Amino acid sequence: MESRYTPASLENKWQNTWAQQQLDRTPDHNDKPKFYALSMFPYPSGNLHMGHVRVYTITDVIARLKRMQGYRVLNPMGWDAFGLPAENAAIDRGVQPAKWTDRNIDRMRQQLQSLGISFDWDREVTTCAPDYYKWTQWIFLQFFETGLAYQKESAVNWDPIDQTVLANEQVDSEGRSWRSGAKVERKLLKQWFLKITDYADRLLSDLDELPGWPDRVKTMQANWIGKSTGAYLEFPIVGRDDKIGVFTTRPDTVYGVTYVVLAPEHPLTLQVTTSDRRDAVEAFIQEVGEESEIDRTAEDKPKRGIPTGGTALNPFTGEEIPILIADYVLYEYGTGAVMGVPAHDRRDFKFARENGLPIKTVIVPENAENPDTELTDAYTEPGVMVNSGQFDGTPSEAGKQAIIDYAEEQGFGKARIQYRLRDWLISRQRYWGAPIPIVHCPECGAIPVPEDQLPVQLPEDVEFSGRGLSPLAQLDEWINVPCPSCGTPAKRETDTMDTFVDSSWYFLRYPDANNDNAAFDLGKINDWMPVDQYVGGIEHAILHLLYSRFFTKFLSDRFNLNFNEPFQRLLTQGMVQGMTYKNPKTGKYIPIDQILNLDDPSDPETGEPLEVFYEKMSKSKLNGVDPLQVLEKYGADTARMFILFKAPPEKDLEWDDADVEGQYRFLNRVWRLVTDFAENGSEMKAANNDNLSKPEKDLRRAVHTAIAEVSEDLQGEYQFNTAVSELMKLSNALNDAKCTDSPVYAEGIETLLKLLAPFAPHMAEELWHLLGRRDSIHQQVWPEVDETALVVDEITLVIQVNGKVRGNIQVPAEADKATLEKLARESEAAQRHVGDKEIKKVIVVPKRLVNFVVPK
């Protein structure tokens, strides 16, 4: 009867059987509590990598556990299928993006299925499918109707040779085009934005309602939103009616303002420029226009600025101060203008020094001896206001409010809260994305495509050259349509949406994934949402998660949903790293199969010694391990076990073949354990704690300890690594047990299989059936701890002297403190180390230790 463990055939068999039985279908309405387990859906690159294996395995263990614990579980899968790589493939190889993507999806689906993940494939969602992006467009229209989608001029990366707009990913670190190598320029285009800033405050404050999120993700989001409290102040321009508005977090330093700076793109720039400065200013604007934002604001780069010739008035002092323009001030940011206080801001200090601008001290440390000493650096600490007219002597912290109050009274300023977060630019000048459902009419302006005409479908069989306008903008028959409102000949919007839009609502689609009449059924999303456990990479800590929260809040407001955060709990899993070999001299990476001696790795070409370290698996580092090869050799169960055991889920995981081997050995031990048991014809009999021998009691304690520990490890914080080690302990205990005929042993075998089921689903199922069971192990109830089995008669009591462990004794488990102390005093260890010294104090910790304190 015994056969060898052959994962390949066995896993295949069960995957097919489960599919036939539709075991992983999501139960619709029933009385069980719901559990929505979700992994971040992948981009269909066509190849499964280890990072995927890790996320989906983690989520799958949770899903399978919850099913056994009596939940109805939704564990869906889909594809984040729009995006640049498909378009690049079209340019390079002439394959249509749709075809290329579909092929990749088919391949990856198959690969994923071989992992044995319990996805409900009936709910598969593909963002590039018209029946999905129809609803992405519909959601855009919801934003449009509420005024939260709007158009504004904004800069794009422009390749002057190919005459095309480039995505940020297509621009290298030196600011050159990936294809033409041309230096990328900035060009202004009218583009679509979503007004996420309207939700900035709620996105920030509601982070407090997410105790199930890692603190560091919440901190990153909070920093990204970047709330700062301060004042909006207006500086009248000399000789004009206009004013320059600035935002500052340091209104207390306003008497120290010695200049104001406009962003070069600011509409006032040319208006304040005096005629003698015009040429210089225009040249400067031109120059800055070619710089990237990162270059402009980088801290290590000198800040460049020039005077415009214009001047403004400091409304507090009445002083006339110069107006400059500088590269580090961005028009998109805040008001596009800043006030310069060199004495109390580091950046202003440097800028003033470099440009010969005056520095005026208005804050001094408390009890400063000589307030007029020349500064060597900006003084940015709080202090006392000086040279500040009526505010002299005011502590600077209190001075902030005092200045705001005064400005408000005088009508040249007010309190303001500003966010770092900017509105979300969703326009992409690309083909492979959801078309923005707008028609531009010369009569009516931007008109939404009526809902019954959605989706605005992407035309097929398009030509891709990588040059010129976006492929959509070159298709006249697609572009030219009558205005939906007045019928005048009009033109379609040719921009498509950022792929982050597609992924900002996909989790709302799964509860009713095949609905043709609506993006989602309100009853169903109110039932299933929020996602109970979301699992994905830390790289999405900011954008994807923030956008999803924004969409959820917006839709919750608009449709009165009963939830306003999408993800209850978030697990950010660490990277999978591979052993990397690098020649430190040449900087070249060497693939492992070219290395002759792994104990002393050297460059096969030059013979130079190599650096060996772990780094994130990637093609360029030649350190990837192909999941399919691992599956072929060891099976999915081993791969899953290894990944879960090797490191806690949120930490980086170092791939190690020897450890994979170790997991394979463990599964083989389980295999033998159970097949031997089955061979001996042993039956499952109910076990209980009455009339057991000592070895039986010990074994049963091990069994129920395992239940308790594994259950505990899988609850709240997911500690799969220690859960697996508990499985190993149980397996070891069964292996060592002599009482193989006992019902306790049978109970142990059955328990081991049930506890193993979420981790190694195929093997658990196979062995379960080998024991004569007909139903699936995945439909069994998760084992319960029998507390009576955990009771021990005797425990080990540690004897300490002055806090040092000196020995231990066996004592009755329920002995009281006095008895423990007495037994401890009599112990050999205490006799030896205490001797006849005076015992000053005795600490008795029941069930743990007795500590005698004696003079040294």
Add this chain to the structure above:
RNA sequence: GGGGGUGUGGCGGAAUGGUAGACGCUACGGACUUAAAAUCCGUUGACUGGUGACAGUCGUGUGGGUUCAAGUCCCACCACCCCCA
């Protein structure tokens, strides 16, 4: 510069303020085998003493502190990683 995180054997990692190193990997020794692989058994933090069971000292990045007792709590520092500038 600001914010967050991490630091434990040869390695990955365990440890409600209570026997540090669970579990696994590696290495070494042994059994089985003609031999090897696989498997099984044992040892594996360092140092000192002892043939030995064992006994002792040190030991969780560094330095201090609180405590009967600190990997765990507090203070300062160092190193590395991540995010933001």
